[in-house]
Amino acid sequence: MLIDGKWTADWHPVQAKDGDGRFVRQTSSFRNWVTPDGQPGPTGTGGFKAEAGRYRLYVALICPWASRTLIARKLKKLDAVLPVTVVEPALTDQGWSFGDYPGSDRDPLHGASHMHVLYTHADPHFTGRATVPVLWDTKTDTIVNNESADILRMFDTAFANLVEETPTLYPEDLAEEIDALAPWLYDRLNNGVYKAGFASSQFAYAEANGVVFDALDALEERLSDGRPFLLGNRVTEADIRLFVTLVRFDVAYHGLFKTNLKRIADYKHLQAYLERFYALEGVAETVSIDHIKAGYYSIKALNPSGIVPQGPDLSLSDVYRF
Numbered sequence: 092m093l094i095d096g097k098w099t100a101d102w103h104p105v106q107a108k109d110g111d112g113r114f115v116r117q118t119s120s121f122r123n124w125v126t127p128d129g130q131p132g133p134t135g136t137g138g139f140k141a142e143a144g145r146y147r148l149y150v151a152l153i154c155p156w157a158s159r160t161l162i163a164r165k166l167k168k169l170d171a172v173l174p175v176t177v178v179e180p181a182l183t184d185q186g187w188s189f190g191d192y193p194g195s196d197r198d199p200l201h202g203a204s205h206m207h208v209l210y211t212h213a214d215p216h217f218t219g220r221a222t223v224p225v226l227w228d229t230k231t232d233t234i235v236n237n238e239s240a241d242i243l244r245m246f247d248t249a250f251a252n253l254v255e256e257t258p259t260l261y262p263e264d265l266a267e268e269i270d271a272l273a274p275w276l277y278d279r280l281n282n283g284v285y286k287a288g289f290a291s292s293q294f295a296y297a298e299a300n301g302v303v304f305d306a307l308d309a310l311e312e313r314l315s316d317g318r319p320f321l322l323g324n325r326v327t328e329a330d331i332r333l334f335v336t337l338v339r340f341d342v343a344y345h346g347l348f349k350t351n352l353k354r355i356a357d358y359k360h361l362q363a364y365l366e367r368f369y370a371l372e373g374v375a376e377t378v379s380i381d382h383i384k385a386g387y388y389s390i391k392a393l394n395p396s397g398i399v400p401q402g403p404d405l406s407l408s409d410v411y412r413f
Contacts, residue, residue, distance in 0.1 A: 092218075092219060092220050092221075093207055093210060093211065093217050093218055093219060093220070093221060094218050095216050095217075095218055096211045096214070096215045096216045096217055096218075097211075098185055098207055120217070120219055120237065121135075121213070121225075121234040121235065121236050121237045121238070122134040122135045122236060122238055122241060123135030123136055123137075123138075123139055123235045123236055124139065124235070124236065124241065124245050124249070125139045125140070125141050125146060125226070125235060125236075125245050125249045125250075126139065126140065126141065126245070126249055127140070127141050127248070127249060127250075127251065127252055128140060129141075132241075132245065133241075134241070135236075138231070139228060139231075139235050141249045141250045141252070141253060142230075142253075143171070143172040143253050144172065144174070144229075145228060145229055145230055146173055146226055146227060146228055146229065146235065147173070147174050147175070147176060147199075147200065147226075147227045147229060148160060148161075148164065148173055148174070148175045148176070148224060148225070148226055148227075148242075149175075149176050149178065149206065149209070149223055149224060149225040149226075149227060150175060150176070150177055150178070150223050150224050151177065151178045151180065151187055151223045151382070151386065152177055152180065152194065152377075152378075152379040152382035152383065152386075153180045153379075153382050153383045153385070153386025153387060154223055154224075154386075155281065155335035155336055155339060156222075156223070156224060156239035156335075157223045157224040157239065158335045158377055158378075159224075159239045159240075159242075159243045159331050159332065159335055160224045160226075160239055160242045160243055160246065161175070161224075161377040162331050162334070162335070162373075162374055162377050163242070163243050163246040163247065163260060163328070163331060164246060165372070165373030165374060165376060165377060166257065166258070166260065166326070166331075166371065166372075166373060166374075167246050167247065167250070167254065167257050167260070168254050168255055168257050169246060169250055169254060171254070172250055172253050172254060173250070176189075176196045176198060176199060177194060177195050177196050178195060178196075178206060178223065179192040179195040180192060180195070180379075180381075180382040180383075180385040180386035180389070181385060181386060181389035182386065182389050182390060183205070185204075185205045185207060186205060186206055186207055186220070186221050187205060187206035187207075187221065187223060188204060188205045188206070189203060189204060189205070189206075192385075193381070194379055194381070194382060195382075200227065200229065205221070206221040206222075206223065206225070207221035209221070209225065209227070209234070210234070212232070212233075213233040213234040214234075222237055223237075224237065224239055224242055225237050226242050240273070243260075243328055243331065243332075244261060244328070246260075247259060247260045247261050247328070248261075258325065258326060260326070260327055260328040260331070261327065261328050262325070262327065265322050265325070265327055268322055268329075269322070269327055269328060269329050272321065272322075272329050273328075273329065273332060275306075276306075276329070276332050276333055276336075277332070278302075279302050279303065279305070279306035280303060280306045280307070280310075280333070280336050281332060281335070281336050283299055283302050283303045283306065284303055284336060284340070284344045284348050284350050285348070286299035286302075287299035287300045287303055287344075287348050287349060287350050288344065288347060288348025288349065288350070288393065289348075289393075296349065300349070300350055300352070303350050304350075304352050304353065307353070307355075307358060307361065310333070310361060311358045311359070311360050311361050314360035314361065314363075314364050315360050319364075319367060320364075320367075320368075321333060326368075326371065330368055334365065334368045334369075334374075337355050337361060337364075337365045338365060338369070338378055338383075339383055339387075340354070340355045341354045341355050341356055341403055341405070342380055342383055342384055342403065342405070343383055343384065343387040343388075345403075346400060346403075347387050347388060347390070347393055347394060348393075354403070380405070384399050384400070385399060388400070
């Protein structure tokens with residue numbers, strides 16, 4: 092991680108842990124918002140007006156948090172106004188790197204070798220982990236925001252005057268339900284799989300693993316009434332939050348993170364939901380099973396040999412046909 096702008100130690104997945112061995116995630120540091128008129132958003136300062144080509148999104152295709160923003164970019168049809176740079180999937184000793192792995196990019200703005208170089212460019216005294224996603228402002232040459240939940244929300248409205256009309260991901264009439272569901276999804280499933288995978292005690296693992304499958308069982312029951320999406324007939328940001336974990340589950344979390352009581356393929360309604368969301372226009376372009384497997388199985392603390400498994404056999408699922 093970076094301490095006062097200097098890289099000090101090899102990258103390690105466990106950011107922090109409590110006294111019982113539970114995984115604790117780092118809080119995001121850059122919290123400014125792009126807005127239609129450049130006025131301040133819910134957090135941070137103003138000055139970041141929505142303009143075509145001004146901002147660049149840095150992502151990793153293995154990362155569910157980054158994938159949230161990629162999907163929102165597709166569903167809101169922001170491709171023409173917001174370019175993307177993809178880091179390499181394997182996590183190096185210095186974290187995310189730029190390079191020539193198929194589907195990855197070199198850094199086009201500063202020629203950075205690693206993501207942490209951009210963090211110290213934005214803040215020479217930055218202390219913390221250089222995470223993705225990152226929304227970069229080319230006009231002020233700095234990071235606007237590195238919190239996926241913020242970026243997901245701002246993509247819904249900030250660029251509305253620059254693109255064609257698209258469905259609202261955070262509709263006012265469903266806002267209360269979305270806001271209630273988001274922390275539940277995050278704690279029990281999105282971050283829950285990480286709490287199981289990065290647990291450093293049997294107790295912490297068993298506790299987290301149980302919560303993950305309780306959540307999956309509850310979601311299976313929720314979808315059993317025939318609704319196409321979590322809140323009914325409309326796609327919302329809640330569906331994005333769920334999908335990014337489901338699509339990684341059988342190929343990475345089930346094996347590497349030991350969340351192996353069941354697969355998503357074993358849940359009739361969740362599997363159908365996964366395939367239904369994947370079929371939405373543009374979503375498939377945000378998913379790379381190759382990057383997901385190569386990235387997760389590069390985590391030395393969990394897979395010191397670096398061997399990437401050949402399975403599971405996903406040939407029967409429409410989600411994984413490219």
